[in-house]
Amino acid sequence: MDADCAHSRIHELDAVRGVALCGILVVDIRQLTDMRATVEPGVVDPMRHLLCVLFEGRFFPIFSFLFGLSFSLFLDRAAQCTDRPRLxxxxxxxxxxxxxxxxxxxxxxxxxxxxxxxxxxxxxxAAVLPRWVLLLAGLVGAIGVPVALGGGLGLVPGLFLLGAAAERFGLADDLRNRGWQVVVVFALAAPAAVAAGMWEYRIPYAELWTGSVAPVAGLLGALAYFTGVLLLLRTETGEVFAEVLEPMGRMALTNYLAATPLILTAEPWLRLSDSNRYDTVLGLAAAIIAVQALWSYHWLRWFRYGPVEWVWRCVTWWQLVPNRLTRQERQKLTVAYEPGR
Structure with missing residues (x-):
């Protein structure tokens, strides 16, 4: 594979992907360890309910949207490098x-x-469809599905199409110049997300999975988180967070898969199964995030791709893809991370 075929990174979106990875981890810990939702029959654990409103359904849509966007980017790049990009x-x-x-x-x-x-x-x-058709189909899928059928995996097709449409409309190439648009969307999404989250919190836990409140609130929360992080990344404080989040986002597949054995290894020691120890969930999530942040940062100082990403890329192109950075590339990377740059 020609070096020019390597997918160029969009650093802001890598950082957002890192945030989504952290949010999904909290939900995955609860699901993998099969924790209780109630403190007694019919009475939901308030901490569990709060975590549901803050995390569940908020970060999975971001991940799905970015997958569709990255898919479209990769297809464009593949079309420049091979006669059979769809293969x-x-x-x-x-x-x-x-x-x-x-x-x-x-x-x-x-x-x-x-x-x-x-x-x-x-x-x-759907990649052959005009961008307006992709956008319309994505909106119908992303909005109509949660209203009519609920959230979960049913949101994936619409969010994939929305992500692909966003790339076709130039969002990825022109993200840095869309500051005022991001501000407007955040200004609308944030209060709507707060209102929907409060509404969701007041609904009895057992009724959340039978209506459209939870998935709609989740989508609004995802939009607020997504645009809020993009705005944060444009500040000096956000630049510090980006140094931690961006490597995690670049190695999202490796980190997503690696989190599962880490959770399953910790479970016998923490004994979360059939418990209400949600404070421990947050502690375990923080510990895993810290480990993965350090691991991702140091790995990418020596390699272009995470270990699973590299294997995936080799299978994609059906040949060994260079992964280790050259000395010159490592030197440039070191200069890029010098304070004040």
Missing amino acids: VLARRLIALGVLGLIHQVFQPGEALLPYAIVGLVILLP
């Missing part, structure tokens, strides 16, 4: 499905296998 993308999705199938054994309900299936069945064929 390359199909192989990429099949490889992701195999990873997901293996991961399902340890984390039932994980996202990679559904991502691969939806990508092959919907996203890849």
Whole structure:
């Protein structure tokens, strides 16, 4: 594979992907350890309910949207490097499905296998559609599905299409110049997300899964988180966070898969199963995030891609792809991280 075919990174979106990874981790810990939702029959744990409003359904949509956007970016790049870009993308999705199938054994309900299936069945064929059709179909899927059917994996097709449409409209290439648009969306989404979250919190826990309140509140929360992080990254404080979050986002696949054995290893010691120790959930999430942040940062000082990302890329292009950074590349990276730059 020609070096020019390597996918150029969009640093802000990598950082947002890192944030989404952290948010999903909190939900995954609860699901993997099968914790209780109630403190007594019919009485939901208030901490559990609060975490539901803050995390559940908020970060999965961001991850799905960015997957669709990255898919479209990769397809464009592949079209410049091969005469059969759709074969390359199909192989990429099949490889992701195999990873997901293996991961399902340890984390039932994980996202990679559904991502691969939806990508092959919907996203890849839809790539030939005009961008306005992609946008309309994405809006119908992302808004109509939660209102009519609820959230969860049913949101994936619409969010994939929305992400692909966003790339076709130039969002990825012109993100830095869209500051005022991000501000407007955040100004509208943030109060709406707060109002929807308060509404969701007041609904009895048992009724959350039978209506459209939770998925709609989740989408509004996702939009507020997404645009809020983009605005934060434009500040001096945000630059500090970006140094931590961006490497995690670049290695999102590796970190997502690695979190499962870390959670399962910690469970016998923490004994979260059938408990209400949600403060421990936050502590475990913080510990895993710290480990993955350090691991990602130091790994990417020596390599272009995370270990799983590298294997995935090799299968995608069906050849060994150079991964280790040259001495000159490492020197440039060191200069880029010098204080004041």
